[in-house]
Structures are given as C-alpha cells and as structure tokens.
Amino acid sequence: MRGAKSAKWVAIAGVVALTATACGGGDSDNKGSGKVDPKGIVSYANGEPQNPLQPSNTMEAYGSVVIDSLFTGLVHYDKQGDITYENAESVTPDKANKVWTVKLKPGWKFHNGEAVTAKSYVDAWNWAADPANGQQNSSWYRDITGYEDVHPAKGKAKKKAMSGLKVVDENTFTITLNHGIPYYAYKLVYAPFYPMPSAALKDPKKYGEAPVGNGPYKFKSWDHKKSIQVTAWSAYKGNNKPKNGGINFKAYTTPQAAYNDLRSNNVDSMPQIPDSELANYKQDFGDRAITSDYSAINTVNPAWYSKTFKDIDIKVIQGLSMAIDRDTIVKTTFSGTREPATGWVAKGVKGYKAGACGEFCEFNPKKAKQFVEDGGGVPGNKISIQYNADQPHKGWVTAVCNDIQKNTGVKCVGDPKTDFQADTEVRDKRQVKAMYRSGWVLDYPFNGNFLADLYGTGVDGNWGEFSDKKFDALTKKADTAKTIDESAELYQKAEQQLKTSFPGIPLWYNKVTSGYSTNVKNMEFDQAGDPVLTDVEVFEK
Amino acid sequence: MGRYVARRLLQMIPVFIGTTLLIFIMVNVLPGDPVRALWGDKPPDPAQVAQIRHDRGLDLPLWQQYLHYMGGLLQGDFGNTIAGNRPVLDEITQAFPVSMRLASMAWTFELIVGISLGVLAGIRRGRFVDNTVTLFTLLVISVPIFVVGLLCQLFFGNELGWITPTVQDSEDMGQLLVPALVLGMVGLAYVARLTRTSIAENRQADYMRTAVAKGLPRQRIVTRHLLRNSLIPVVTYLGTDVGTLMGGAVITEGIFNVTGVGNLLFQALARREGAVIVGVVTVLVLVYLAASLIVDLLYAVLDPRIRYA
Helix, strand or coil: CCCCCCHHHHHHHHHCCCCCCCCCCCCCCCCCCCCECCCCEEEEEECCCCCCCCHHHCCCHHHHHHHHHHCCCCEEECCCCCEEECCEEEEEECCCCCEEEEEECCCCECCCCCECCHHHHHHHHHHHHCHHHCCCCHHHHCCECCHHHHCCCCCCCCCCCCCCEEEEECCEEEEEECCCCCCHHHHCCCHHHCCCCHHHHHCHHHHHHCCCCCCCEEEEEEECCCEEEEEECCCCCCCCCCCCCEEEEEECCCHHHHHHHHHCCCCCECCCCCHHHCCCHHHHHHHHEEEEEEEEEEEEEECCCCCCCCCCCHHHHHHHHHCCCHHHHHHHCCCCCEEECCCCCCCCCECCCCCCCHHHHCCCHHHHHHHHHHCCCCHHHEEEEEEECCCCCHHHHHHHHHHHHHHHCCEEEEEEECCHHHHHHHHHCCCCCCEEEEEEECCCCEHHHHHHHHHCCCCCCCCCCCCCHHHHHHHHHHHCCCCHHHHHHHHHHHHHHHHHHCCCEEEEEEEEEEEECCCEECCCECCCCCECHHHCEEECC | CHHHHHHHHHHHHHHHHHHHHHHHHHHHHCCCCHHHHCCCCCCCCHHHHHHHHHHCCCCCCHHHHHHHHHHHHHCCCCCECCCCCCEHHHHHHHHHHHHHHHHHHHHHHHHHHHHHHHHHHHHCCCCHHHHHHHHHHHHHHHCCHHHHHHHHHHHHHHHCCCCCCCCCCCCCHHHHHHHHHHHHHHHHHHHHHHHHHHHHHHCCCHHHHHHHHHCCCHHHHHHHHHHHHHCHHHHHHHHHHHHHHHHCCHHHHHHHCCCCHHHHHHHHHHHCCHHHHHHHHHHHHHHHHHHHHHHHHHHHHHCCCCCCC
C-alpha cells in the first residue's frame, strides 16, 4: 500500500474533487517467492530506434542500448575507467602507439553460427567506412590509415578497404593509425568497432531489421514502435553472461508515460527519470531509486567570435564563474540530482582530477565582482545564455543568470531557441550572441575526450571557436605519450592550462537517475549512463 | 445529387494541392536541419550528410522537391523518412489504424452519451437533470484534457490498478477504452450542450404542438420530430470532430503512450521529418474533406427541405 502519496497526486486530486479515493491499490505487493527466475524477462523503457539496428549506424540512446545487448566488442571498461578485454584476448600497441595488434579469443561465434574472426571485424569496418553504405558513425575510423581513400570528404570511395587494416591470421589483425594515439584502445569500445557477420554486409537491410551479433543476447523480434525483444544466448562466451532470460525493450513516446508504468511495475526500469518527477522519485521508489555517477558535464561556453567575448579579459570569465552558487542551484533546481563541477573533465573517466578548476569554480561573490571589474567588465555590461527550450533548461539558466547579475552586476538573460535543432543551427552558423549551454557525455572514458575533442583549435566539437595555443601544444604532447597513464597525466596538465584561458564555465556533472520495479533486483547503470542489463535478476512470479 | 457530389469531389483537388504545398513550404521554413540533427550533440560527418541529402532528394530546389513528392504521391509513394530511410507509408499505415480505433471509440461515446444527455436535459429544461448535465459539461469543458487524462491514469492506473497506466498494445480496443473516454470527454460536453439548446428551442415549435395535438405517442414525438429537427448543429459538430479526434489527440496519446497519428505528427515535427508531416497531413485533409461532405449530405436526410441539385 502506498501510504505517502506524492504531492502532485494530492494537488491534482484537489483540482477535481474526486470522492472517496479510499485506499490506493497496492502496487508494491509483490507476491512472488523472492526466488530468482533465471529465465525471467526484464522489461526496459526505451523508444523507437532512429535507424536500422546496425552497430556502425547507431548513435542515439534508443538504438545503442539494443545494439549493446546484441553485440560484444573487443574491449570495454570498468568503473575506474580501465580497459577490460571482451572479445579480444589482447590489444597491444607498438612503441609509437601507431600499429595496434588485436588478438581475438578463439572459438567465438555469431548468433547464426558463423565464426567471429579477424575478418569479421576488418570487413565490417571497411564496409561501414564507405559512404555509399550510409553508416552514420563512419567518421570513427578516421584515425586509421587509408580512411580518406574509402571515405573521401566528397564523392565516392576510391578504394574498398582501408590500407591500415590487415588480417594476420584467423584470430589476429593489425590496425595502423595515421599517427600514434596512446589511448586508442578506448575508442574500440564504441559500437562502430563491433564485428558483423558476412551475411549482414551482403544484405544490410534485412540484418538491420533483424540483427545478428556476437553478444550476450540474441535478437528475437522488433515490433516497430512497440517493442524489441531479445533473449539470452546460451552459447555466449563472454564475461557478462546474462543472469536473466532476455530483455523486452518497450517503446515509450514520453518519459512521463514510462515513469507512471514503472511506478505500477509495468516496466522494470527506465533510462532517466523525467525532470518533473526528480523531486518525487526517491519517495516513490524508496530503496529502489537509483542515483549513480554519470560521466557527463554541463558547461556554459562563451562564443569567442561574438562581439561580447571577442576581446574579453579572461579575468571577467573567471569572475562570472565564481559568481555562480553551484551548490544551491544543484539543490534547489535539480533536487540534488547533479553534482557541482570542479573542472572540465567529468567524473568516472581515466585522468579525472577533482578540483582541476580550483577556486574559479567555487562560489565567491566578493572575488567575482572584483575579477569582473579588474578585467574591465563585459562590453555593454550584458550577456545572454542560449539554450534549447524543448528541454527543461530554463530553470537553471535563470538561476545562473540571477547569480551573475546579483554578484557581479552584469546583466544576464536567457536566450531560448525553440528546440534543439534550432539551437544547433545557430551554433553551427556561429551566430550565438554571447554564451551558450553545452553538454558532453563521454565517448570513451578518457580525460582527453573532454579536452582535445571539445577545446582543441578547430576541432568539430569546438562550437565556440575557442583557441589556446598553449593548450593545443599540451594536448599534442599528451597524444604522443608512450602509455595511457602517461597520456592521461599530460592531459591533466592541459586541463590545468584551461584555468588561464577558460573555454567554458563548468557547472555540474550529471547523475543517472532511475528506479526499478519490484520484479527485479541488481539494476545498475554504468558511467556512460547505460543500463547493465546482463546483471539484472528477475524474481519468480 | 450526383452532380453535387461530383462538384464537391472536384473542389477537393485545389484544396488538397493548396494544403500540401503550404505545409511543404512551412516545414522547409522551420529552423534546424533534420539531416544534421541525426548526429545530435556530436559533430556531423559532411560526406555522410551530403550522401543522405542526395538520397532523400533534399539537395534539390524546393519546387522540384515538391513536384517530385506530388509525383510520388499520385503513385501511392509517400517518400522515405530522413532518419532510418523507412517508407513513410509504413509509418502512416501503422499509426492510422490505431488512431481510427481510438477516434471511433471516442466518437461513438460522444454520439451516444452526448446526445442522450442533451435530449434528457433539453426535455426537462430547468429541472434537476438539466442542471446536473449543465454543471457536468461545464466542468468537463473547463478542465484541460491533460488534467483529466493524467488524473484517470494516476487514479485508475497507479492507485487502483484497474488498468495499466499506459496502453501496452495500441491495437487492443480494451486497453484503448480509458484513453478513448478521456479523448471523447470534451466533445461529449459540446454535443450534450448543442443538443440540449437545440431541443429546448424546438420544443416550443409549432410542429411540436401539432404533433402533441394529433395524439402521437411521446416517444415518437421526441425521436421522429423533435430530435430529427434538432440534430443539424450536432451533426455539423460531430462531422468536424472526426478529424480533430484523428489528428489532434497528441496530448491523450502522449499520456497513455498510444502510438497514433497525433504522436506520429508530433515526433515528425520535432525531428523535421518533412515527408512524414506532409504525408500525415495529406491523409488528415482527406479525412476532413470526406467528413464534411458526408455532413453536408446528411443535412438533406435530416431536413428534406434542403436539396442539392
């Protein structure tokens, strides 16, 4: 029985006087025996994937979670951000980190019985790199030698295969890169580096609808916009053998609908609690509520090409940063489901260092005002923060602006764009007026991903046209390091350099917020925000 | 009569072309690029963007895109979606049956309950029944539909557990019952009010006195004379409501996770899927046009004085 009803329910009940609600029917009266049923099916709130289910064509969350259940890649990573070997027995670089030798664990098979060999990997990557095959993730192969021949910036492929990929024997192949990358193994975690069976390359359309992988689960059915079902594959050889009988990915069109189903145990878990329920979910789920670390960061970045920030003194931006009371905003606006950021790299990745931003990310109204004044203030004494209004950003943007205005005297307003697409277009066209909201979820758990890929001069993710020569030099040095650890350390130095050039104001790290039904246990999420579905156990009914 | 219908059908052609053209242009004016959006927060790959644009014909000038689209439409080809390259026709044929089920249930509910309440209230004007109906309809009209929807979901779904909070299978009529009732609620209130006013007014008419004086049985007076003469405004409303129920159920569909037309349209707009938007609207326009034609023909059935030459 649900004794304490959520405040919202009571409020709505007040609007229309419904008589005699009496006692709410129990939704937590799990009458099961408490024993685990190894054949039980876990249902997970998802949505309709955007693209056909091909590893190299899936980047949005709805497709990724399904692909990750069907495929197992060469490597993965653990909670500390260290590499773990899955389908690969070893992935070893040469001295210059340029030629990587991959050895596969022998005897692995695809769900259709085909053996997983070095060729399964090489052929799949070559196929996906060809623009004619329309695979959205193809730019992930760009570090490999010969990528430009298969995937020229314009026009058709000149060659069918990247010269950097060589099959040595059945279970060994080498990857030659354009230049050494000490942390390249991390990139191999991502879906475009999964293998594909040879038949899938011949008939991609059919296999996009009914994928065949080498992962813990086997594809069963895809009822468009309703559900995707996968079942545990008994012949799986990997470490993460499913502890349940399968997964039912149910398609929901709104997170609110999924949330209400979750409360009534009609679905077993969901990716993110809708923002409207953040204040209630801990009460609604009690010890079944999940709040865990998520390697994602939110920042507010200056558009360095804009009139406001073109000739700004860095002190002003440092001052603006110190004017923001992150702790209070996190508590009030986000009900504690964010964590104040202390640097530019998110938690849970290799090379993360707490407090990288130092005093500049700590609330200090006095110093904030001093810094802004010393730096000569903001031209026009006014800034705006651009955000997309289709997501609930307005609340925190207003709060941040209030802090800035109150503590530094600089006028600050929100600059809403109707939706994410409109927002992206303005950023693409370099028309941001002053500052813009930016968020980044890890591609791979390495601090370099949050630094070089976002703030390097001229890189794709650098929307604000930030440029710091010293930082560029430091990241270049980190990229030529001998080992991953050394590289991560050098990247920490690069992050230190950002204190003096301030490419963005770190605000907070995200958290995974979720819950699970009374039908299951051991529901967890990893630092990429993905559910660890293989470990979930289902109670007997 | 036949000529009238033919003329009306011919009139549909310019309306059809006009609406599709308008929507087509409007979708293109919207800010944001659907192909670019496939990459979300991540930087897009120019070669792949160009490839997708070329594939879907988005690199052509707008007028060529439109002609191309209309040409395909005449052959029953609604084009392909930008994301996933699926035939738009598949999306439409999946969503419309769902919405048709939902809408027809809501519509029947409006028709039966709405007219009954209206007749009851109209005949007993000023009495207890009338006041109750007036109060009830006032309440329904003034409370926004999402409140009714969420309330039903939380109460019947989460608290009582009589239904699952959301529809698990959008094609199951039983599960669609509660969403349909919610959806039909507002229409029901309007139908009841229209019927009531019309009945109350016509009750004073001369022909009613004649019928009573003739000694006709009461039931026959109400159904054959009073109701038939009072239905014209109601039929007009019910006719146009078909289209609204089909395409305008976004909120109800969202709350109960029904994958109908409203939902499809909403998602397509958010993703700037031009072909889907135009395709769905095209079918909706046809539904509206057909419904209004049927309504106009029904006038003649209800009132023999109305004739179409």
